[in-house]
Amino acid sequence: MIELRNVTLKYGERVILDKVSLTVRDNTIKAVLGPSGVGKSTVIKLMLGLIKPNGGGQVFVDGVDITPLKEADLYPIRRKMGIVFQGNALFDSMTISQNMSFFLRENLRLPDDEIERRVTEQIHFAGLEGYEDQLPESLSGGMKKRVAIGRALIFNPKTILFDEPTAGLDPVSSRKILNLIASLKKSNDLGAVFVTHIIDDVFAIADEVAVLYQGKIIFDGPTEQLHESEHPFIRSILSDKILEL
Ligand SMILES: Nc1ncnc2c1ncn2[C@@H]1O[C@H](COP(=O)(O)OP(=O)(O)OP(=O)(O)O)[C@@H](O)[C@H]1O
Ligand SMILES: [Mg+2]
Structure with missing residues:
Protein backbone atom coordinates (compact mmCIF):
# COMPACT_ATOMS: atom_id res chain seq x y z
CA MET A 1 0.00 0.00 0.00
CA ILE A 2 2.79 2.46 0.93
CA GLU A 3 6.38 2.00 -0.11
CA LEU A 4 9.54 4.02 0.28
CA ARG A 5 12.05 2.83 -2.30
CA ASN A 6 15.70 3.83 -1.89
CA VAL A 7 14.72 7.17 -0.41
CA THR A 8 17.46 9.62 0.50
CA LEU A 9 16.40 12.72 2.39
CA LYS A 10 18.67 15.56 3.38
CA TYR A 11 18.06 18.67 5.43
CA GLY A 12 20.71 21.00 4.07
CA GLU A 13 23.88 18.94 3.83
CA ARG A 14 22.76 16.53 6.55
CA VAL A 15 21.64 13.13 5.28
CA ILE A 16 18.73 12.03 7.49
CA LEU A 17 17.57 8.99 5.49
CA ASP A 18 20.16 7.13 3.41
CA LYS A 19 18.60 4.94 0.67
CA VAL A 20 15.79 3.83 2.96
CA SER A 21 13.35 1.19 1.66
CA LEU A 22 10.23 0.36 3.62
CA THR A 23 6.88 -1.25 2.80
CA VAL A 24 3.58 -0.93 4.62
CA ARG A 25 1.22 -3.65 3.46
CA ASP A 26 -2.58 -3.45 3.51
CA ASN A 27 -4.28 -4.60 6.68
CA THR A 28 -0.98 -4.85 8.56
CA ILE A 29 0.28 -2.93 11.57
CA LYS A 30 3.79 -1.76 10.85
CA ALA A 31 5.96 -0.01 13.39
CA VAL A 32 8.95 2.16 12.60
CA LEU A 33 11.12 2.16 15.68
CA GLY A 34 13.97 4.55 16.21
CA PRO A 35 15.62 6.92 18.66
CA SER A 36 14.73 10.58 19.04
CA GLY A 37 15.70 12.72 16.05
CA VAL A 38 16.46 9.76 13.77
CA GLY A 39 13.91 10.82 11.15
CA LYS A 40 10.67 9.10 12.18
CA SER A 41 8.39 12.09 11.57
CA THR A 42 10.27 12.63 8.31
CA VAL A 43 9.22 9.12 7.20
CA ILE A 44 5.55 9.98 7.87
CA LYS A 45 5.84 13.27 5.97
CA LEU A 46 7.37 11.45 2.99
CA MET A 47 4.51 8.93 2.95
CA LEU A 48 1.99 11.77 2.82
CA GLY A 49 3.91 13.63 0.13
CA LEU A 50 4.38 16.60 2.48
CA ILE A 51 8.09 16.45 1.67
CA LYS A 52 9.83 14.80 -1.28
CA PRO A 53 12.94 12.64 -1.41
CA ASN A 54 15.55 15.26 -2.31
CA GLY A 55 18.50 12.90 -2.66
CA GLY A 56 16.88 10.23 -4.85
CA GLY A 57 14.31 7.48 -4.48
CA GLN A 58 10.58 7.14 -4.84
CA VAL A 59 7.46 6.91 -2.70
CA PHE A 60 4.58 4.72 -3.88
CA VAL A 61 1.01 4.81 -2.59
CA ASP A 62 -1.25 2.07 -3.94
CA GLY A 63 1.24 1.45 -6.73
CA VAL A 64 1.41 5.11 -7.81
CA ASP A 65 4.73 6.91 -7.67
CA ILE A 66 3.77 10.11 -5.84
CA THR A 67 7.20 11.76 -6.08
CA PRO A 68 6.49 13.65 -9.34
CA LEU A 69 2.93 14.64 -8.36
CA LYS A 70 1.86 18.25 -7.92
CA GLU A 71 0.10 19.39 -4.77
CA ALA A 72 -3.40 19.24 -6.34
CA ASP A 73 -2.84 15.65 -7.47
CA LEU A 74 -1.69 14.65 -3.99
CA TYR A 75 -5.05 15.42 -2.33
CA PRO A 76 -6.86 12.27 -3.51
CA ILE A 77 -3.77 10.23 -2.56
CA ARG A 78 -3.64 11.68 0.94
CA ARG A 79 -7.30 10.84 1.45
CA LYS A 80 -6.34 7.15 1.39
CA MET A 81 -4.32 7.78 4.53
CA GLY A 82 -5.47 9.13 7.87
CA ILE A 83 -2.89 10.94 9.96
CA VAL A 84 -2.70 11.30 13.73
CA PHE A 85 -0.04 13.81 14.68
CA GLN A 86 2.20 13.52 17.70
CA GLY A 87 0.60 16.50 19.46
CA ASN A 88 -2.85 15.61 18.02
CA ALA A 89 -3.16 19.02 16.29
CA LEU A 90 -6.73 19.57 17.51
CA PHE A 91 -8.38 22.97 17.08
CA PRO A 157 -8.88 5.76 4.88
CA LYS A 158 -7.20 2.48 3.94
CA THR A 159 -4.24 3.10 6.18
CA ILE A 160 -3.76 5.27 9.22
CA LEU A 161 -0.46 6.89 10.11
CA PHE A 162 0.45 7.62 13.72
CA ASP A 163 3.36 9.77 14.83
CA GLU A 164 4.30 8.59 18.35
CA PRO A 165 0.75 7.55 19.33
CA THR A 166 1.56 7.01 23.01
CA ALA A 167 3.98 9.87 23.61
CA GLY A 168 3.13 11.73 26.81
CA LEU A 169 0.39 9.30 27.86
CA ASP A 170 0.28 7.40 31.14
CA PRO A 171 0.59 3.58 30.90
CA VAL A 172 -3.14 2.91 31.13
CA SER A 173 -4.03 5.47 28.44
CA SER A 174 -1.18 4.20 26.29
CA ARG A 175 -2.54 0.69 26.50
CA LYS A 176 -6.03 1.87 25.53
CA ILE A 177 -4.72 3.72 22.48
CA LEU A 178 -2.67 0.71 21.40
CA ASN A 179 -5.73 -1.53 21.79
CA LEU A 180 -7.73 0.94 19.72
CA ILE A 181 -5.13 0.83 16.94
CA ALA A 182 -5.14 -2.98 17.02
CA SER A 183 -8.95 -3.06 16.91
CA LEU A 184 -8.97 -0.90 13.76
CA LYS A 185 -7.27 -3.67 11.88
CA LYS A 186 -9.84 -6.21 13.00
CA SER A 187 -13.05 -4.18 12.76
CA ASN A 188 -12.31 -1.83 9.87
CA ASP A 189 -9.82 -3.86 7.83
CA LEU A 190 -7.41 -0.98 8.20
CA GLY A 191 -3.65 -0.97 7.92
CA ALA A 192 -1.61 1.19 10.25
CA VAL A 193 1.89 2.51 10.43
CA PHE A 194 3.12 4.01 13.63
CA VAL A 195 6.48 5.53 14.41
CA THR A 196 7.70 5.28 17.95
CA HIS A 197 10.73 5.19 20.21
CA ILE A 198 9.01 2.85 22.69
CA ILE A 199 9.79 -0.80 22.08
CA ASP A 200 6.95 -2.07 24.29
CA ASP A 201 4.45 -0.44 21.90
CA VAL A 202 5.96 -2.46 19.08
CA PHE A 203 5.66 -5.77 20.90
CA ALA A 204 2.12 -4.89 22.02
CA ILE A 205 0.55 -4.54 18.57
CA ALA A 206 2.92 -4.45 15.58
CA ASP A 207 2.84 -7.29 13.02
CA GLU A 208 6.05 -6.00 11.49
CA VAL A 209 8.74 -3.60 12.59
CA ALA A 210 11.40 -1.62 10.78
CA VAL A 211 14.20 -0.21 12.93
CA LEU A 212 15.72 3.07 11.80
CA TYR A 213 19.17 3.91 13.09
CA GLN A 214 21.68 6.45 11.82
CA GLY A 215 19.85 6.96 8.53
CA LYS A 216 19.49 3.26 7.72
CA ILE A 217 16.94 0.50 8.19
CA ILE A 218 18.85 -2.02 10.30
CA PHE A 219 15.98 -4.50 10.69
CA ASP A 220 12.72 -5.01 8.81
CA GLY A 221 10.56 -8.03 9.37
CA PRO A 222 7.99 -9.77 11.58
CA THR A 223 8.07 -8.40 15.12
CA GLU A 224 8.74 -11.81 16.64
CA GLN A 225 11.99 -12.05 14.64
CA LEU A 226 13.44 -8.89 16.16
CA HIS A 227 14.92 -11.00 18.95
CA GLU A 228 17.00 -12.84 16.38
CA SER A 229 18.81 -9.70 15.21
CA GLU A 230 22.45 -9.49 16.16
CA HIS A 231 22.80 -5.80 15.40
CA PRO A 232 24.41 -4.19 18.51
CA PHE A 233 21.88 -1.33 18.59
CA ILE A 234 18.96 -3.76 18.54
CA ARG A 235 20.61 -5.94 21.17
CA SER A 236 20.99 -2.87 23.38
CA ILE A 237 17.37 -1.72 23.00
CA LEU A 238 16.09 -5.20 23.72
CA SER A 239 17.92 -5.19 27.00
CA ASP A 240 17.14 -1.57 27.95
CA LYS A 241 13.53 -1.60 26.69
CA ILE A 242 13.20 2.19 26.16
CA LEU A 243 15.42 3.78 23.55
CA GLU A 244 17.88 6.31 24.81
CA LEU A 245 18.63 9.59 23.01
N1 LIG B 1 12.73 21.22 8.37
C1 LIG B 1 13.89 20.80 8.89
N2 LIG B 1 15.05 21.46 8.65
C2 LIG B 1 16.21 21.02 9.14
N3 LIG B 1 16.35 19.96 9.94
C3 LIG B 1 15.23 19.27 10.24
C4 LIG B 1 13.94 19.66 9.74
N4 LIG B 1 13.03 18.79 10.21
C5 LIG B 1 13.71 17.91 10.98
N5 LIG B 1 15.02 18.19 10.99
C6 LIG B 1 16.07 17.41 11.68
O1 LIG B 1 16.11 16.13 11.08
C7 LIG B 1 16.23 15.11 12.04
C8 LIG B 1 15.08 14.15 11.93
O2 LIG B 1 13.88 14.83 12.28
P1 LIG B 1 12.52 14.08 12.60
O3 LIG B 1 11.59 15.09 13.16
O4 LIG B 1 12.08 13.31 11.43
O5 LIG B 1 13.00 13.06 13.72
P2 LIG B 1 12.14 12.17 14.72
O6 LIG B 1 12.75 10.81 14.72
O7 LIG B 1 10.71 12.28 14.40
O8 LIG B 1 12.43 12.87 16.11
P3 LIG B 1 11.57 12.91 17.49
O9 LIG B 1 11.83 11.62 18.17
O10 LIG B 1 12.16 14.07 18.19
O11 LIG B 1 10.13 13.10 17.11
C9 LIG B 1 16.32 15.81 13.39
O12 LIG B 1 17.66 15.91 13.74
C10 LIG B 1 15.73 17.18 13.14
O13 LIG B 1 16.32 18.12 13.95
MG1 LIG C 1 9.07 12.98 15.45
Missing part, protein backbone atom coordinates in the same frame (compact mmCIF):
# COMPACT_ATOMS: atom_id res chain seq x y z
CA ASP A 92 -8.58 24.45 20.59
CA SER A 93 -11.57 26.67 19.89
CA MET A 94 -13.71 23.97 18.29
CA THR A 95 -15.81 21.36 20.04
CA ILE A 96 -15.01 17.66 19.74
CA SER A 97 -17.70 17.21 17.07
CA GLN A 98 -16.47 20.23 15.13
CA ASN A 99 -12.90 18.97 15.31
CA MET A 100 -14.00 15.65 13.86
CA SER A 101 -16.09 17.12 11.06
CA PHE A 102 -13.84 20.04 10.08
CA PHE A 103 -11.79 18.46 7.28
CA LEU A 104 -14.79 16.51 6.06
CA ARG A 105 -16.74 19.73 5.70
CA GLU A 106 -13.82 21.55 4.07
CA ASN A 107 -12.69 18.85 1.68
CA LEU A 108 -15.68 16.75 0.66
CA ARG A 109 -19.02 18.15 -0.36
CA LEU A 110 -21.06 15.74 1.71
CA PRO A 111 -24.64 16.46 2.82
CA ASP A 112 -25.01 17.57 6.45
CA ASP A 113 -26.83 14.41 7.52
CA GLU A 114 -23.98 12.24 6.15
CA ILE A 115 -21.42 14.34 8.04
CA GLU A 116 -23.49 13.99 11.20
CA ARG A 117 -23.77 10.23 10.69
CA ARG A 118 -19.99 9.86 10.35
CA VAL A 119 -19.27 12.06 13.39
CA THR A 120 -21.71 10.05 15.51
CA GLU A 121 -20.03 6.84 14.34
CA GLN A 122 -16.58 8.09 15.32
CA ILE A 123 -17.75 9.52 18.65
CA HIS A 124 -19.15 6.10 19.43
CA PHE A 125 -16.04 4.25 18.24
CA ALA A 126 -13.79 6.53 20.27
CA GLY A 127 -16.01 6.15 23.35
CA LEU A 128 -16.62 9.90 23.58
CA GLU A 129 -20.39 9.98 23.95
CA GLY A 130 -21.38 12.95 26.08
CA TYR A 131 -18.27 14.92 25.14
CA GLU A 132 -19.45 16.05 21.69
CA ASP A 133 -19.89 19.70 22.66
CA GLN A 134 -16.85 20.03 24.94
CA LEU A 135 -13.64 21.81 23.99
CA PRO A 136 -10.43 19.76 23.75
CA GLU A 137 -8.96 21.50 26.82
CA SER A 138 -11.47 19.73 29.08
CA LEU A 139 -10.32 16.28 27.91
CA SER A 140 -7.55 13.99 29.18
CA GLY A 141 -4.53 13.18 26.99
CA GLY A 142 -5.92 9.79 26.02
CA MET A 143 -9.30 11.27 25.08
CA LYS A 144 -7.67 13.96 22.93
CA LYS A 145 -5.76 11.23 21.15
CA ARG A 146 -9.04 9.42 20.51
CA VAL A 147 -10.55 12.58 19.02
CA ALA A 148 -7.53 12.85 16.69
CA ILE A 149 -7.99 9.19 15.70
CA GLY A 150 -11.71 9.76 15.04
CA ARG A 151 -10.89 12.77 12.89
CA ALA A 152 -8.47 10.66 10.85
CA LEU A 153 -10.92 7.77 10.44
CA ILE A 154 -13.81 9.91 9.29
CA PHE A 155 -12.53 9.87 5.69
CA ASN A 156 -12.61 6.06 5.64
